[in-house]
Amino acid sequence: MRYAPILDRLSGLGGAKWDVHFAAVEMKRKGRDVIDLTIGNPDVPAPAALIDRAAEAMRAGRTEYSTGRGEETLRAALAARYARRTGRPVGMDQVLCFPGTQTALYTVIMGVAEPGTEVLVGDPMYATYEGVIRASGAVPVPVPLRSENGFRIAAADIAARITGRSRAILLNTPHNPTGAVLTTEDIDAIGAVAKAHDLWILSDEVYEELVFDGVAFVSPFDRTALADRTVCVASISKSHAAPGFRSGWSVSSADFAERLLPLSETMLFGNQPFIADMTANAIAEPSAVAAGMRTRFAARAKYLDERLAQETALRVHRPEAGMFALIDVTATGQGDRDYAFGLLNESGVAVMPGSAFGGTLKGWVRVALTVDDSRFRAACDRIVAHAAGMAEGERA
Incomplete structure (x- = not known):
């Protein structure tokens, strides 16, 4: 066979x-x-209020099919959240909903990479990153994260590994497994490299709400000059202690979301309405x-x-x-x-x-x-x- x-x-x-x-x-x-x-x-455990909200939604009949983009209430809540974070308008048409960060990242990489291309990614990396890159047919290009640099990925190290096949830079900030958080200077330098070589920036930000005191979170999506080439993914798995609910999303330009939508729809036609209702409540304010x-x-x-x-x-x-x-x-x-x-x-x-x-x-x-x-x-x-x-x- x-x-x-x-x-x-x-x-x-x-x-x-x-x-x-x-x-x-x-x-x-x-x-x-x-x-x-x-x-x-x-x-x-996941907050009782979130479990109660999901149960209420199920009892209210919120178990029907969703839309391919995800429920409007959740997309509106996510658009509002990212508008607050970036300080600029973010529309519902920039948001797609997925069952967890993993599925969001898989779909996004399938949308930008193809056989023969390369995705630059920090080494060490979360254990599934190599798989989601290779699934597309692309090749992961490891960029060493140096302990003397606090394990933060360096723009110069990225630039040294770029070839004519490079398609995207995959960032993870805050980083798993090192706990490193990229600074504004790091992001701007990486962004300059991405712009110079016309590369996508894919940013896994699932640990955004678990940044320790005295450290600032910075996203390339929040930098206006980088927004159109950045796709960020996240979920409530870590921030709201709800990994089993599998509720994640991507935020990007409206054009990227529109073009990615058919691929998303072939995998899962939207997320579950009762989980979307719970997630909309969860992200409307800081995690409890x-x-x-x-x-x-x-x-x-x-x-x-x-x-x-x-x-x-x-x-x-x-x-x-x-x-x-x-x-x-x-x-x-x-x-x-x-x-x-x-x-x-x-x-x-x-x-x-x-x-x-x-x-x-x-x-x-x-x-x-x-x-x-x-x-x-x-x-x-x-x-x-x-x-x-x-x-x-x-x-x-």
Whole structure:
């Protein structure tokens, strides 16, 4: 039997990167006490008011078909939100609704890339980025994110990798897995490169509301000179602790949205009306849960940094936003995968190998900040004890 080439392009880019997580799940199933720091699930449930709104909408019959663009109430709420953020008019015709950021990004990339083209993307990157790029037939071009630059993507590094096949720059700010947030200067410099080479800027902004105190969020879409070449995607998954509702969107120029619409409609003809009603309520004002998550995640990252700096040779990269911190494990002499599996098997703490996110993070692991404080402190105790055991073994 014959298969489509897309399946070959995506081979090995799915769940294989999450083997440490799956091993942890299996260990827990068998009764092992495992503290799972691999997945970025919010540490609070979705607000009751949102669940109530979705239930009310279902009971009111809001379970019929939607439009291909998404419900007007939600698109109006999103247009108003982005108009407030940018300080310029944003119309409903610039908004398309999708089941989550992932689907929005997949559709957007399919709309700008094609076989033989290239998409420049920071390395490390969120685990599915390579897949959504390769699905289009395009090739991801990794741009190293340097720890000495706070893991912020640099315009000069992008420019050095541009070819005649380059089609788009994929940004993620705030960034997963590093927690880096691009500055105004970063955005303007990247925008200048995009304009000089006529490139799209695709901006994944799902962590926008999880920026820590003292750090400012900046989007290329908010820069008037870059707006027509920028497409931003986001959702309520992180900001409103509602990943299971799968409610996301894209915001772009009206022309881009119009041209992308038929592709969107062939995948999913609009989102569910009752989820759209809930989402419209959610984004009309600041999230009821985001501020608490920001505070807790920042505090846990600080605690992790201080504990490991004082008691081990491991080095922590403190995030500026998001749900994760990074640990440099090169001092152990082990690679990131060996370290992660050793920590899991010997200490019952599951972390993600950095190499799952790209070559730049070989020698690092990603730690989710999303378990409660007591479990997180226990995880830190185990990481410290594991490091001490490794150091003792080296001395022996």
